[in-house]
Amino acid sequence: MVPQRRSGNSIPESEWLERPSGPTMQPSSPIPPDPVQLPVAESVTTHRVNYSETDQMGVVYHARHVVWLDVARTEHLRAHGFSYKELEARGIRLVVTDLAVRYRNGARYDDLVRIRCRVTDVGSRRVVFRYALELAEDGTPIADAETTLISLDASHRLTRLPADVLAALGGKAGA
Amino acid sequence: MVPQRRSGNSIPESEWLERPSGPTMQPSSPIPPDPVQLPVAESVTTHRVNYSETDQMGVVYHARHVVWLDVARTEHLRAHGFSYKELEARGIRLVVTDLAVRYRNGARYDDLVRIRCRVTDVGSRRVVFRYALELAEDGTPIADAETTLISLDASHRLTRLPADVLAALGGKAGA
Amino acid sequence: MVPQRRSGNSIPESEWLERPSGPTMQPSSPIPPDPVQLPVAESVTTHRVNYSETDQMGVVYHARHVVWLDVARTEHLRAHGFSYKELEARGIRLVVTDLAVRYRNGARYDDLVRIRCRVTDVGSRRVVFRYALELAEDGTPIADAETTLISLDASHRLTRLPADVLAALGGKAGA
Amino acid sequence: MVPQRRSGNSIPESEWLERPSGPTMQPSSPIPPDPVQLPVAESVTTHRVNYSETDQMGVVYHARHVVWLDVARTEHLRAHGFSYKELEARGIRLVVTDLAVRYRNGARYDDLVRIRCRVTDVGSRRVVFRYALELAEDGTPIADAETTLISLDASHRLTRLPADVLAALGGKAGA
Secondary structure, X not given: OOOOOOOXXXXXXXXXXXXXXXXXXXXXXXXXXXXXXXXXXXXXXXXXXXXXXXXXXXXXXXXXXXXXXXXXXXXXXHHOOOXXXXXXXXXXXXXXXXXXXXXXXXXXXXXXXXXXXXEEEEEOOEEEEEEXXXXXXXXXXXXXXXXXXXXXXXXXXXXXXXXXXXXXXXXXXXX | OOOOOOOOOOOOHHHHOOOOOOOOOOOOOOOOOOOOOOOOXXXXXXXXOOHHHEOOOOOEOOOHHHHHHHHHHHHHHHXXXXXXXXXXXXXXXXXXXXXXXXXXXXXXXXXXXXXXXXXXXXXXXXXXXXXXXEEOOOOOEEEEEXXXXXEEOOOOOEOOOOHHHXXXXXXXXXX | XXXXXXXXXXXXXXXXXXXXXXXXXXXXXXXXXXXXXOOOOOEEEEEEOOHHHXXXXXXXXXXXXXXXXXXXXXHHHHHOOOXXXXXXXXXOEEEEEEEEEEEOOOOOOOOEEEEEEEEEEEEOOEEEEEEEEEEOOOOOXXXXXXXXXXXXXXXXXXXXXXXXXXXXXXXXXXX | OOXXXXXXXXXXXXXXXXXXXXXXOOOOOOOOOOOOOOOOOOEEEEEEOOHHHXXXXXXXXXXXXXXXXXXXXXXXXXXXXXXHHHHHHOOOEEXXXXXXXXXXXXXXXXXXXXXXXEEEEEEOOEEEEEEEEEEOOOOOEEEEEEEEEEEEOOOOOEOOOOHHHHHHOOOOOOO
């Protein structure tokens, strides 16, 4: 259940996003402003929406985007020299601790969606990815998201990311 | 991919949650502190984890919880006198604009999960739900979450929630 | 993508099911006629269709029923004294080798679906389940299905079902 | 829950497929022998298994293959000049009435799966697709499947497939 997009333009956020009222000013998005940008390339993944992903509102059901993020960060790792499959074989598990998604416009059946992914923070045992999802055709924003993952070993204890993985993601060993 | 829980106790967050470093202090959770509590009862839903929901890490895949939230708020509405199906028939669409999930411990196959749901903010065209997911057996926390939904009409324009729905959710018409 | 049901009655199969033409007469259903009925009780599960299960045709997407069958046979085992979770702990894996579904009418959002499940054949290393899915409200048929599962050990070799499980499912040890 | 494959070779079917016993000889597969082959090209789709598709048995959960079939036939149509999205816009709905899958070997996380798809029967209001799913890397069979779809109009009544679609799929108008 995500905002429908009008034919042509995206719906200006000002039009449907009601500012929260009351004494406690909540940010309009659970995704805080961008921290210091790390010198890591952005990776791009595309996905063609299939029928199983739509719901009766005629757009992609909001839980599907979460899987697209998973695929995007997996490909981001691959673009930087690592497959998540290899990491698991090395005994490392990257586990999601936080997920935040701001839905902007609905994606529709057969749309080609582009997912831009970059690492915005990386520590020895933690990595944060940010994502921008948009229509490949014209850049209409679909959603923005952020996921935080921690590095656990096979016994599910916090463990340091291997130095080579850390470096590839833009972090420094010992950080 | 969510933190595994140890046999018995949950993993103390202090043990695996690394405080973010660097000049920009990010909150450890995308879910801000609870705003003013509205006088609305909490609803409780339970769900037994089925095999399709597990992944090869042996826990529930993190996107599944998002569907459980949907079921929880649907039942919350039902407990307050409305079915979402009726709302749709009345031309109202509740569309998710924001989703935030903090994953605490993994849920496993055949676990009975309890989802507590309450409305924490409601305006004439917007409602915010908060959720606490835990093991029914012993209250082990599984995840906390928050979703913001806006009310759109069939033409996908912002529209006021019907007064009866608003009142049932704890809001006031004209707010 | 499953046949929509008309308001009220189900669509008579004769009206839309075209007999296959050509020299090779294919059965109209991949599910062969019922074999000798085993003296095992039928178990009944219910499921309320949630929003994530619908597709833009306004009915439950056809792959979702497959998960409902899984839940149904899991509950069938439980009703006969075993949890599949226990079986796995005992080193037995029940693995699907064949799936056949005949879709009759679409199920809709918020419908309560009833799944009747029974064992129609059981050997020492193989069990066949049959299912009838219908609307709980009025018995409108949604689908019929059959799944064949084999019993494998942790090394993925065929292994005999434990005698107690076999007996509970209606089979005889040594069969 | 599908048969695991051994490292290297696929598990010979004779090794784990128990012939059904008893008076009623059931075919070992719900998929009958190939009917007369139609002069239509086979289309090929590939899919990289993502983490959400695995289950705790370490292989792709058996319901996921059903979605892959949907994507495969959608691409088959596209390869023959039609997008399913266009068909829907023309008021045609292709609805699945029958699904049969024979699972051969498990697919694993990050595997590249190849899905071969062809039309094996087409009438004026009905089309049957057959699929062979295999590992792209070495052809290890994953599953075989068949789906039957009927053509309905917006009122959900049987309707003839447009002549151009029929011809593209290898059928003849008036058949």
